Amino acid sequence: MLDCEEVLVFLSLRLDGALGEDEQRELACHLASCEACRALSGELQALHDAMPLMEEEVPEGFRREVMDRIREERGAAQRPERRARRGVWRWGAMAAIFAVVLLGSSALTRLTAGESMVRRASSASEEPRVAMYAETENQPAAPEEDGTGGAMGRAITEERIGAVQAAPSGDGGSPTETDEDAAVPEATFYAADGEIPQERKEQLLENCIAYLQTSDLEIQGQGEMVLVDVRPAEQEELEEAVWEEESLSTPYLVRLERAFGREGIGILCDRDTLNVLGYVPDA
Amino acid sequence: MRAGLSERELVLRAKQGDERAFEQLVAENETRIYTLCRRLTGSAEDGAELAQEAFLNAWRGLAKFQGESSFSTWLYRLASNVCIDFLRKEKRRRSLSMTVSLDDEEEGREAELPDARYEPERELERAETRRAIARGLERLSLEHRQVLVMRELSGLSYAEIGRILNLEEGTVKSRIARARAALRKVLLEEGNFFRQAPSKG
Numbered sequence: 001m002l003d004c005e006e007v008l009v010f011l012s013l014r015l016d017g018a019l020g021e022d023e024q025r026e027l028a029c030h031l032a033s034c035e036a037c038r039a040l041s042g043e044l045q046a047l048h049d050a051m052p053l054m055e056e057e058v059p060e061g062f063r064r065e066v067m068d069r070i071r072e073e074r075g076a077a078q079r080p081e082r083r084a085r086r087g088v089w090r091w092g093a094m095a096a097i098f099a100v101v102l103l104g105s106s107a108l109t110r111l112t113a114g115e116s117m118v119r120r121a122s123s124a125s126e127e128p129r130v131a132m133y134a135e136t137e138n139q140p141a142a143p144e145e146d147g148t149g150g151a152m153g154r155a156i157t158e159e160r161i162g163a164v165q166a167a168p169s170g171d172g173g174s175p176t177e178t179d180e181d182a183a184v185p186e187a188t189f190y191a192a193d194g195e196i197p198q199e200r201k202e203q204l205l206e207n208c209i210a211y212l213q214t215s216d217l218e219i220q221g222q223g224e225m226v227l228v229d230v231r232p233a234e235q236e237e238l239e240e241a242v243w244e245e246e247s248l249s250t251p252y253l254v255r256l257e258r259a260f261g262r263e264g265i266g267i268l269c270d271r272d273t274l275n276v277l278g279y280v281p282d283a
Numbered sequence: 284m285r286a287g288l289s290e291r292e293l294v295l296r297a298k299q300g301d302e303r304a305f306e307q308l309v310a311e312n313e314t315r316i317y318t319l320c321r322r323l324t325g326s327a328e329d330g331a332e333l334a335q336e337a338f339l340n341a342w343r344g345l346a347k348f349q350g351e352s353s354f355s356t357w358l359y360r361l362a363s364n365v366c367i368d369f370l371r372k373e374k375r376r377r378s379l380s381m382t383v384s385l386d387d388e389e390e391g392r393e394a395e396l397p398d399a400r401y402e403p404e405r406e407l408e409r410a411e412t413r414r415a416i417a418r419g420l421e422r423l424s425l426e427h428r429q430v431l432v433m434r435e436l437s438g439l440s441y442a443e444i445g446r447i448l449n450l451e452e453g454t455v456k457s458r459i460a461r462a463r464a465a466l467r468k469v470l471l472e473e474g475n476f477f478r479q480a481p482s483k484g
């Protein structure tokens with residue numbers, strides 16, 4: 001005999017047309033004798049019937065705007081001197097900045113639409129990457145960071161080791177961000193499949209975001225980084241890494257990318273404590 | 284426009300930089316994507332902005348799309364991601380105690396502007412229902428809202444939802460059931476929905 005808890009699932013399955021014949025009979029049997037579940041059944045049905053009302057009409061001009069933005073971005077990639085048209089349009093500005101970097105690394109000729117820009121930037125030498133951080137300090141998305149320009153960006157990049165040492169341990173992020181912690185796991189459906197358990201990935205993501213937020217790198221500290229991969233770091237990457245070599249086992253390399261655009265970073269985390277150890281510039 | 288082409292062909296062309304092919308993909312998916320963003324965020328303005336963002340991300344990420352899922356599923360996932368990120372930031376910005384959302388007003392305006400030429404009373408009733416459900420949805424946890432929108436509005440299968448959210452199908456089933464129960468509970472509390480949509484037992 002079904003209990004009322006199971007009935008809820010059965011009713012829900014029935015609404016989705018996913019209830020088998022035997023189960024239908026079982027359900028009918030229970031409903032016949034349980035008034036509370038009959039009421040539930042009717043109300044869930046009414047809700048289900050009303051839900052299509054919540055479909056939305058796309059706002060006028062939506063498609064045109066999408067396409068305008070795509071063209072704008074393509075145009076910006078080809079003419080880096082052109083700034084994004086609208087201030088609110090932060091990500092368009094971003095594209096212009098990438099274009100500067102790409103020019104710097106003379107990768108422009110190889111640029112094809114939609115291709116991973118971060119790979120381009122990463123394959124370039126140290127200098128253009130520094131330029132990317134420097135430029136970002138001046139872009140409209142971060143108006144509070146006004147014009148100290150390239151030198152500042154460089155200094156920040158060099159200070160990263162310090163930032164690593166100052167990174168919080170994974171027990172709850174920085175003091176100002178604690179309220180947000182509960183929401184962090186929701187980003188986990190970005191996580192690639194692997195043998196690392198979900199909770200550990202969530203903790204890694206949380207630690208890395210806390211680290212990025214307290215690092216001085218505005219470009220990476222805005223909370224929209226997503227976890228795309230976790231795996232043990234390779235020897236080669238460890239040699240390139242900026243980190244405190246204090247981990248006994250091979251650290252994890254946690255790959256984070258910006259949800260918008262393809263900009264990313266590889267962060268080293270201790271395999272046991274999951275604390276941030278450092279980062280790999282070109283991971 | 285390239286109405287005759289399959290999604291696959293459109294994606295191939297778009298990958299080669301064909302904007303018109305991509306525009307067709309936008310046309311075919313915009314309602315679903317906008318509805319998702321609109322309902323996840325509870326705001327028409329944010330919904331439109333994020334839906335645009337999702338399409339832009341799709342355009343930028345086309346090279347990464349290998350066709351392991353359908354384009355529309357992939358796009359849907361991008362849109363979910365954009366919304367989650369947004370909501371995470373919003374949550375930081377607003378305090379948790381904030382309960383009255385702007386959307387009440389917004390739905391209210393919608394209610395005053397129904398397409399009432401034919402059946403004014405019925406339209407009014409519908410607008411009421413919409414407003415009640417919209418408010419109800421907003422009071423749900425993001426987890427619950429998400430699966431309800433995916434199932435009820437986007438018509439995704441349990442398996443698809445499972446893939447997008449990285450959940451077992453069994454978990455999806457029970458989460459949807461609980462989400463439905465949660466929405467019912469909220470609407471019973473508010474008292475606006477079931478009064479005008481009496482149960483049919």
